[in-house]
Amino acid sequence: MTYLSITQNDRSITLHSINHWNIYHLKAIDKELSELLKKINNRSIVWDVSGIESFDSAGVILFRQYYHTFQQKHTVEIIGYNDKQKRMYKLLELHSKNSTITIKTPNIFHRIGKATLKSLEGGKELLEFLGQTTMAFGQSLLSPSKIRFKEISYYIHISGINALPIVALTAFLVGLVIAYQSAVQLAKFGADIFIVDMIGISITRELAPMITAIVIAGRSGSSYTAQIGAMKITQEINAMKTMGFDPYYFLVLPRIFALIVAMPLLIFFADIVGIFGGMVVANLELGISFEQFIHRLQSALSPTHYLIGILKAPFFAVIIAIISTYRGFQVSSNTQSIGYYTTKSVVNSIFFVIVCDALFSIFFTGLGI
Amino acid sequence: MSVVSMRNIVTSFGEKVIHDGINLTIEAGEIYGILGESGAGKTLLIQEMIMLLQPTSGEIEVLGYNLNTITYQEAQALRQKWGILFQFGALYSSLNVAQNIAIAISEYTQTPQKLINQIVATKLNMVGLSPDVASLYPAQLSGGMIKRVALARALAMDPKLLFLDEPTSGLDPIGARDFDKLIVELRNLLDITIVIITHDLDSIFSIIDRFSILADKKVVAQGTLKEVLATQHPFIERFFKNDYVLGRYVHKDSPKPTPHHL
Numbered sequence: 001m002t003y004l005s006i007t008q009n010d011r012s013i014t015l016h017s018i019n020h021w022n023i024y025h026l027k028a029i030d031k032e033l034s035e036l037l038k039k040i041n042n043r044s045i046v047w048d049v050s051g052i053e054s055f056d057s058a059g060v061i062l063f064r065q066y067y068h069t070f071q072q073k074h075t076v077e078i079i080g081y082n083d084k085q086k087r088m089y090k091l092l093e094l095h096s097k098n099s100t101i102t103i104k105t106p107n108i109f110h111r112i113g114k115a116t117l118k119s120l121e122g123g124k125e126l127l128e129f130l131g132q133t134t135m136a137f138g139q140s141l142l143s144p145s146k147i148r149f150k151e152i153s154y155y156i157h158i159s160g161i162n163a164l165p166i167v168a169l170t171a172f173l174v175g176l177v178i179a180y181q182s183a184v185q186l187a188k189f190g191a192d193i194f195i196v197d198m199i200g201i202s203i204t205r206e207l208a209p210m211i212t213a214i215v216i217a218g219r220s221g222s223s224y225t226a227q228i229g230a231m232k233i234t235q236e237i238n239a240m241k242t243m244g245f246d247p248y249y250f251l252v253l254p255r256i257f258a259l260i261v262a263m264p265l266l267i268f269f270a271d272i273v274g275i276f277g278g279m280v281v282a283n284l285e286l287g288i289s290f291e292q293f294i295h296r297l298q299s300a301l302s303p304t305h306y307l308i309g310i311l312k313a314p315f316f317a318v319i320i321a322i323i324s325t326y327r328g329f330q331v332s333s334n335t336q337s338i339g340y341y342t343t344k345s346v347v348n349s350i351f352f353v354i355v356c357d358a359l360f361s362i363f364f365t366g367l368g369i
Numbered sequence: 370m371s372v373v374s375m376r377n378i379v380t381s382f383g384e385k386v387i388h389d390g391i392n393l394t395i396e397a398g399e400i401y402g403i404l405g406e407s408g409a410g411k412t413l414l415i416q417e418m419i420m421l422l423q424p425t426s427g428e429i430e431v432l433g434y435n436l437n438t439i440t441y442q443e444a445q446a447l448r449q450k451w452g453i454l455f456q457f458g459a460l461y462s463s464l465n466v467a468q469n470i471a472i473a474i475s476e477y478t479q480t481p482q483k484l485i486n487q488i489v490a491t492k493l494n495m496v497g498l499s500p501d502v503a504s505l506y507p508a509q510l511s512g513g514m515i516k517r518v519a520l521a522r523a524l525a526m527d528p529k530l531l532f533l534d535e536p537t538s539g540l541d542p543i544g545a546r547d548f549d550k551l552i553v554e555l556r557n558l559l560d561i562t563i564v565i566i567t568h569d570l571d572s573i574f575s576i577i578d579r580f581s582i583l584a585d586k587k588v589v590a591q592g593t594l595k596e597v598l599a600t601q602h603p604f605i606e607r608f609f610k611n612d613y614v615l616g617r618y619v620h621k622d623s624p625k626p627t628p629h630h631l
Contacts, residue, residue: 022527023474023478023480023488023526023527024477024478026478026479026480026481026484027478027479027480027481030481030484056527056559057488057491057527057559058474058480058484058488058527061484061487061488061491062484065484065487084558087557087558088558088559091495091554091558092491094494095491095494095495096487096490096491096494097494100486100487100490100500101467101486101489101490101493101500101503101504102500102503102504103465103467103503103504104504332508333462333508334462334463334506334507334508335462335463336462336463
């Protein structure tokens with residue numbers, strides 16, 4: 001489709017605009033006009049726009065652009081316009097005076113500097129957050145009436161009780177997998193019964209706490225970050241501050257307390273289900289009956305292992321709750337940052353849970369427990 | 370020719386009935402107002418016109434398409450013919466101002482970037498913003514600026530039909546009047562039909578050609594200002610026949626504001 005038909009002689013060139021001069025055709029029109037630009041050669045231009053079937057503001061903007069380009073070197077006469085086209089042109093002329101936008105794209109130094117400042121700022125914010133949370137925590141312990149028990153029970157329900165099925169399933173499967181792997185090895189030595197020691201100690205001491213923490217970080221940590229982030233975007237947090245509801249008492253502490261309460265219970269639950277998973281495999285693969293298994297477990301599994309597992313719970317709980325609420329408060333006012341900080345929250349939580357677990361291992365090995 | 374027509378629209382959520390038999394017709398080229406108390410379902414009515422919400426029963430026709438029988442392709446074509454200014458702007462927060470305005474152009478057409486920039490600059494100018502804001506993100510804008518950018522985005526493709534949900538709320542009075550002027554100018558130049566939800570008395574008395582009043586789940590009055598004022602209804606009594614409105618707009622000594630026509 002062409003948008004210009006041209007009649008020309010030695011001294012002048014006449015452009016007849018035809019067809020639709022609207023946004024869907026701009027690319028082709030632009031191409032035709034820019035090609036024409038090379039062929040004018042010092043002739044005067046007559047531009048007849050009477051043949052245009054339809055036009056819109058984008059078409060007129062393009063027209064205006066070329067009109068001005070032509071005018072720089074040639075004499076241009078526009079003919080055949082109607083009143084509507086004229087008024088549209090005038091309106092757009094009025095609004096197109098300084099009609100270029102510049103999108104600033106920062107260079108590499110700008111970006112490095114900005115990222116550095118941002119991470120320094122983030123460190124400062126983290127310190128402030130930790131300080132405020134510790135203050136609020138201490139004051140809550142001194143005057144327990146400040147503790148929001150209703151919120152705490154709500155979060156225990158949401159993050160603890162509702163997580164039981166997924167914790168159970170994961171723990172059961174992990175118990176199953178460990179038991180299968182060790183059953184094959186132990187059977188080679190005829191040391192079948194030691195599967196009980198293997199399962200009992202590894203589940204209670206390491207695996208159940210770790211699995212539970214990872215599930216909770218993914219499940220509740222992410223939701224804490226997203227909730228608080230969304231509240232920040234909708235200015236709910238500002239509203240709370242102005243009404244005197246300290247976000248640390250209303251949003252942060254209830255989540256921390258709730259996880260501190262829920263986590264040990266979830267780990268205890270995961271212990272039972274994980275050992276049960278191992279028990280099933282021991283029965284199917286090695287023919288150890290449930291009675292034998294439990295009998296052996298009583299002598300093989302000393303309470304220390306179980307207690308060490310439970311002891312990790314409050315540490316993991318605090319790590320997950322603090323990181324996820326802190327990341328929630330970092331959300332700035334656009335929707336993308338919710339996704340960004342939720343990802344960060346989960347990744348950081350899992351990472352620091354593993355770091356913490358490693359420290360415990362070193363510590364307890366050093367103590368010889 | 371009617372651009373939007375709604376016949377016997379019923380909207381209900383469970384037991385709660387919002388619209389109970391709404392009928393209205395919007396003609397080509399007019400600025401049509403929808404007025405009513407908070408909670409009367411004005412925004413819902415617009416959402417039904419723009420296919421965000423399916424009415425419980427009834428028929429809607431927009432630009433010749435029956436929304437009950439519209440195909441996916443037709444719906445996509447229809448969506449390029451209208452522009453919508455949401456009540457709170459609804460700008461894409463991850464895109465900057467220029468990208469927000471240009472998004473429909475760059476998605477649906479092959480317009481070169483240089484020209485897109487020029488179109489964006491012109492639209493920004495039209496809504497009274499300087500081209501400097503182009504690289505800002507919605508989070509960096511004030512409420513009034515968000516409204517203006519949202520209008521520029523709604524106008525980007527030269528729509529045939531423009532829906533404005535409370536366009537002047539949150540603007541200063543001077544800005545609001547400029548906005549009104551711009552709307553009339555655009556209607557006159559671009560043959561746009563404009564559907565507008567507003568509580569702004571200045572807008573109602575100066576730019577709106579015809580409007581309908583939503584109350585008691587129905588359209589209780591429809592027509593020009595004069596026709597509506599002649600209708601008896603408690604909402605009309607309360608909204609228009611109070612001392613403030615009578616003194617300021619109706620019995621004014623200076624020339625009465627009349628709807629701007631072509």
